[in-house]
Amino acid sequence: MKFKSILSIAIFVSFTILALSCSSPKPKEVVVAPDPLPSWNETSTKQQIIDFVTTTTTTGSPDFIPEADRIAVFDNDGTLWSEQPMYFQMAYGIDYIKKEAPNHPDWKSKEPFKSVVSGDLEAVMKGGEKALLEMIMVSHAGMTTTEFEKSVTAWLETAKHPKTGQAFDQMIYQPMVELLEYLRANGYKTFIVSGGGIDFMRVWAEKAYGIPPYQVIGSSIKAKYESVDGVPVITKLPELNFIDDKEGKPLGIHQHIGKRPVFAAGNSDGDYAMLEYTSKGDGPRLGMIVHHTDSVREYAYDKDSPFGHLSKALDDATKNKWVVVNMKTDWKVIFPFEVNLP
Amino acid sequence: MKFKSILSIAIFVSFTILALSCSSPKPKEVVVAPDPLPSWNETSTKQQIIDFVTTTTTTGSPDFIPEADRIAVFDNDGTLWSEQPMYFQMAYGIDYIKKEAPNHPDWKSKEPFKSVVSGDLEAVMKGGEKALLEMIMVSHAGMTTTEFEKSVTAWLETAKHPKTGQAFDQMIYQPMVELLEYLRANGYKTFIVSGGGIDFMRVWAEKAYGIPPYQVIGSSIKAKYESVDGVPVITKLPELNFIDDKEGKPLGIHQHIGKRPVFAAGNSDGDYAMLEYTSKGDGPRLGMIVHHTDSVREYAYDKDSPFGHLSKALDDATKNKWVVVNMKTDWKVIFPFEVNLP
Numbered sequence: 114m115k116f117k118s119i120l121s122i123a124i125f126v127s128f129t130i131l132a133l134s135c136s137s138p139k140p141k142e143v144v145v146a147p148d149p150l151p152s153w154n155e156t157s158t159k160q161q162i163i164d165f166v167t168t169t170t171t172t173g174s175p176d177f178i179p180e181a182d183r184i185a186v187f188d189n190d191g192t193l194w195s196e197q198p199m200y201f202q203m204a205y206g207i208d209y210i211k212k213e214a215p216n217h218p219d220w221k222s223k224e225p226f227k228s229v230v231s232g233d234l235e236a237v238m239k240g241g242e243k244a245l246l247e248m249i250m251v252s253h254a255g256m257t258t259t260e261f262e263k264s265v266t267a268w269l270e271t272a273k274h275p276k277t278g279q280a281f282d283q284m285i286y287q288p289m290v291e292l293l294e295y296l297r298a299n300g301y302k303t304f305i306v307s308g309g310g311i312d313f314m315r316v317w318a319e320k321a322y323g324i325p326p327y328q329v330i331g332s333s334i335k336a337k338y339e340s341v342d343g344v345p346v347i348t349k350l351p352e353l354n355f356i357d358d359k360e361g362k363p364l365g366i367h368q369h370i371g372k373r374p375v376f377a378a379g380n381s382d383g384d385y386a387m388l389e390y391t392s393k394g395d396g397p398r399l400g401m402i403v404h405h406t407d408s409v410r411e412y413a414y415d416k417d418s419p420f421g422h423l424s425k426a427l428d429d430a431t432k433n434k435w436v437v438v439n440m441k442t443d444w445k446v447i448f449p450f451e452v453n454l455p
Numbered sequence: 456m457k458f459k460s461i462l463s464i465a466i467f468v469s470f471t472i473l474a475l476s477c478s479s480p481k482p483k484e485v486v487v488a489p490d491p492l493p494s495w496n497e498t499s500t501k502q503q504i505i506d507f508v509t510t511t512t513t514t515g516s517p518d519f520i521p522e523a524d525r526i527a528v529f530d531n532d533g534t535l536w537s538e539q540p541m542y543f544q545m546a547y548g549i550d551y552i553k554k555e556a557p558n559h560p561d562w563k564s565k566e567p568f569k570s571v572v573s574g575d576l577e578a579v580m581k582g583g584e585k586a587l588l589e590m591i592m593v594s595h596a597g598m599t600t601t602e603f604e605k606s607v608t609a610w611l612e613t614a615k616h617p618k619t620g621q622a623f624d625q626m627i628y629q630p631m632v633e634l635l636e637y638l639r640a641n642g643y644k645t646f647i648v649s650g651g652g653i654d655f656m657r658v659w660a661e662k663a664y665g666i667p668p669y670q671v672i673g674s675s676i677k678a679k680y681e682s683v684d685g686v687p688v689i690t691k692l693p694e695l696n697f698i699d700d701k702e703g704k705p706l707g708i709h710q711h712i713g714k715r716p717v718f719a720a721g722n723s724d725g726d727y728a729m730l731e732y733t734s735k736g737d738g739p740r741l742g743m744i745v746h747h748t749d750s751v752r753e754y755a756y757d758k759d760s761p762f763g764h765l766s767k768a769l770d771d772a773t774k775n776k777w778v779v780v781n782m783k784t785d786w787k788v789i790f791p792f793e794v795n796l797p
Binding site: 181184258302304311312315319325326327328329333336337338339340343344345347354360361363364367368369370371372386389390393394 | 523526600644646653654657661667668669670671675678679680681682685686687689696702703705706709710711712713714728731732735736
């Protein structure tokens with residue numbers, strides 16, 4: 114055996130030991146990142162969202178936003194879940210009033226309770242949806258926060274949406290759930306800023322959207338705290354505390370978040386002030402309007418609807434550079450329960 | 456050269472390459488976890504805190520609390536930073552009123568502004584500290600939220616504490632900062648729940664305590680939102696919105712957090728309801744009272760102090776199983792600026 118041959122063996126042995134002992138580097142592969150928004154069609158809307166998230170979270174990008182300032186706010190009714198044929202909280206309120214009517218003889222002759230109990234929703238609606246929502250919230254007065262939570266939970270377990278027959282908390286928008294997750298995966302904090310009742314939403318929002326109670330902002334009635342026989346109790350009072358709608362939305366944001374958001378999504382003129390407050394700041398901003406255009410899979414409405422009335426915000430969308438989501442063409446599916454359908 | 460010699464070289468080369476190429480496993484060492492609360496003396500107080508955090512975060516422990524429910528709330532004045540010889544926000548308010556007096560001729564003859572401007576703090580205090588704090592908050596009416604933030608920031612850069620000569624935002628308690636970090640490192644969300652102004656605290660709380668604005672709850676005056684020449688502005692109004700003190704604290708917690716905390720720390724009777732609400736729930740709970748017992752390093756006060764009045768909460772501490780922190784004996788240092796002293 115020649116020296117050269119032996120050296121060859123030695124080197125071979127060396128590298129064999131090396132190969133067996135160390136974890137070898139894997140061959141280069143082209144890794145395709147999974148689509149963060151699989152329920153969105155490949156339209157310019159989707160691209161604008163991805164561009165915004167990419168540029169605001171890429172270190173060194175001129176549009177980079179530090180993580181502490183990545184605040185995203187979402188309206189709920191009509192933006193994260195359906196709001197037709199009426200706000201779902203109103204459906205809950207009507208069911209609650211009907212169930213409780215035997216305990217409130219005075220409701221028999223008192224509007225709007227009288228019309229609610231008799232099922233005359235047209236008469237109920239005469240006061241306008243805001244007045245009705247307030248009335249429903251106030252009708253909860255006297256309940257403790259624990260009782261209210263139980264009542265909403267029980268309702269969600271039995272009540273069904275009149276069009277789809279699904280539980281109301283299944284009527285959430287799958288593409289928006291993906292958007293929330295996509296933002297959070299990129300360091301954004303996601304908040305709900307809704308005209309709906311804050312306690313009503315908190316019962317189910319964490320499970321539905323992954324948004325914890327302390328990131329839910331909404332309308333509320335006043336409450337009182339007391340210790341009853343050593344047991345601390347918070348009881349709802351028949352007095353409005355805060356209406357988180359229109360100009361109330363930026364105020365609710367300031368009160369609860371204390372930072373100006375850089376991303377806002379809404380679907381009605383009630384979201385105008387929030388969209389304006391968010392998008393007219395310095396640096397990169399994204400304002401989004403969900404436009405209900407799909408009468409087959411969901412509903413088609415804007416200027417003429419009492420729920421989710423959308424007129425001025427749509428007219429000013431181009432001027433304000435707000436992204437308008439066309440539900441019919443931008444979304445592959447609407448609801449989670451469609452995802453696994455054949 | 457013999458075959459054996461060459462083989463020896465080959466093996467030597469093999470192992471040399473191996474040694475240089477692979478990271479060898481380190482010998483076993485006894486790893487001592489760093490003390491999470493280095494500014495706390497080794498007393499039963501510290502042990503109770505560590506026991507609580509350990510048992511509530513150890514999987515399989517009967518006292519385990521899921522991460523979503525790990526909510527910890529802290530009073531601010533006297534619990535996270537000093538409150539003597541007066542609430543620091545009051546010092547800011549007095550400085551602000553003195554500076555602004557030339558622009559408000561009516562203050563010359565109007566109490567308590569008149570006494571504030573003339574420096575007669577005894578007369579100012581006649582209305583009680585709550586009335587004074589409200590007056591100071593209301594005196595900010597007309598400022599935009601941006602102007603207010605700038606004003607507080609500028610004040611913190613120049614004003615000094617009368618006893619220590621330090622900036623007011625240096626008068627925070629080092630042991631409590633460590634406690635906040637320890638809780639967060641164990642999956643707890645930390646919130647401030649203070650009678651102080653929510654906007655005042657948010658200016659500096661994130662830097663001082665690592666608590667972001669959306670986890671700060673406090674008292675507030677009302678505000679209005681408007682778009683002035685296309686620029687969104689929030690302006691403070693001369694009307695109280697919410698007093699986050701006494702029974703207001705559980706209500707503020709319910710409104711902002713929407714979950715019942717499992718950990719609460721306070722230092723005065725103003726925290727009684729919050730401590731009660733937190734500690735009288737099911738499962739493991741920890742209520743804590745910071746007792747000011749150190750007249751040399753900080754201040755010693757309880758029943759007789761107008762700021763941080765502590766009487767009933769201290770009397771009931773044992774009955775309620777609240778941990779009482781004795782600042783003099785439980786804390787190695789009080790302020791961060793002492794840590795690096797010789």
